[in-house]
Amino acid sequence: MPPVLAILAATFPFFALVAAGYAAARRGLLPPAAIPGLNAFVLYFALPCLLFRFGANTPIGQLLDGSAAGVYLSCGLAMVALALAWLRRCGIGWNDAAFAALVCAFPNTGFMGVPLVVALLGAAAAGPVILTMVVDMVVTSSLCIALSRLDGGGSPVRALRRVLHGMLVNPMPWSIALGATVSVLRLALPGPVARTVGLLADAASPVALFTIGAVLARSQMNSHERVPARDYVPLALAKLLLHPLLVWAAGHATIAAGLPLSRFALHALVLAAALPAASNVSLLAERFGAHTGRVARIILVSTVLAFFTFSAAVALLAG
Numbered sequence: 001m002p003p004v005l006a007i008l009a010a011t012f013p014f015f016a017l018v019a020a021g022y023a024a025a026r027r028g029l030l031p032p033a034a035i036p037g038l039n040a041f042v043l044y045f046a047l048p049c050l051l052f053r054f055g056a057n058t059p060i061g062q063l064l065d066g067s068a069a070g071v072y073l074s075c076g077l078a079m080v081a082l083a084l085a086w087l088r089r090c091g092i093g094w095n096d097a098a099f100a101a102l103v104c105a106f107p108n109t110g111f112m113g114v115p116l117v118v119a120l121l122g123a124a125a126a127g128p129v130i131l132t133m134v135v136d137m138v139v140t141s142s143l144c145i146a147l148s149r150l151d152g153g154g155s156p157v158r159a160l161r162r163v164l165h166g167m168l169v170n171p172m173p174w175s176i177a178l179g180a181t182v183s184v185l186r187l188a189l190p191g192p193v194a195r196t197v198g199l200l201a202d203a204a205s206p207v208a209l210f211t212i213g214a215v216l217a218r219s220q221m222n223s224h225e226r227v228p229a230r231d232y233v234p235l236a237l238a239k240l241l242l243h244p245l246l247v248w249a250a251g252h253a254t255i256a257a258g259l260p261l262s263r264f265a266l267h268a269l270v271l272a273a274a275l276p277a278a279s280n281v282s283l284l285a286e287r288f289g290a291h292t293g294r295v296a297r298i299i300l301v302s303t304v305l306a307f308f309t310f311s312a313a314v315a316l317l318a319g
Helices: 005-028 032-056 067-091 094-105 109-121 125-149 156-169 171-185 191-222 233-256 263-273 281-287 292-318
Strands: none
Touching: 005 109, 005 191, 005 292, 032 109, 032 125, 032 171, 032 191, 067 094, 067 125, 067 233, 067 263, 094 109, 094 125, 094 171, 094 233, 094 292, 109 125, 109 263, 109 281, 125 263, 171 292, 191 292, 233 263, 263 292, 281 292
16 A cells, blocks of 8 residues: 555544544534533543553653653744734734634644554654643643733633643543553552553543544534634644644754754654644633634634645655
């Protein structure tokens, strides 16, 4: 099989599951009331087990890679700054601009990225990809939420407290930390517990991808306002094209400077940045009263186009 077809064959099942979830919700086969239940299963049961398993099987050095974190964080902040500059120049307020900027810098790492990149590069890619997820949850999201309060819609300090509370009750960072602790201490779960964790971890990828599609369909059905294409298509393209290009350039500059960053870790970072926008940003935008229509369309367009752009990124890195 030609390399391009082999890459498309590897990525197709992941995007096909997203499309299946979208179609199921749009055609009414999956009732809207069932979508929160799917989200809860993925967020509180399946995905934490998957992240725990990866964390427990990943050397701690990969989870604490300062060079990888610096490259990814600097590019995420650059994406936020560029998006904010463009949106503010278009006359968009801080609240709407901050969440539109966040969706340009926050890839769908948890629900899609970890299983997809690991399937393409192998289990060793879990460390860098999980690292990007921590950076986005802790730094990028907190910064954009604080910036969203500059319109006078509330105190940035109070907003950051809400973010901190959200992180404390989010099981994903705790799962990563617990897995890393198990890795450092070289512990092993009892057989029945390990098999239970394994069953839930194996369910994370298909259910999460299906849920992404259902969430996208629900967002589109609930959004009745008209949003001009110029308000979201350029931002979706920036997420898919500019973000990974920035990470690639910054990573090569880091390697050229002699800093400890492997090409394998850089490839994992680039593929993480090439993922579509995170679907949970629309929930954050809704919670803080931002323009959810623009955010939902950026997520939808980036997810549809990512089948082609992400596959192209894999092909270019493999070349």
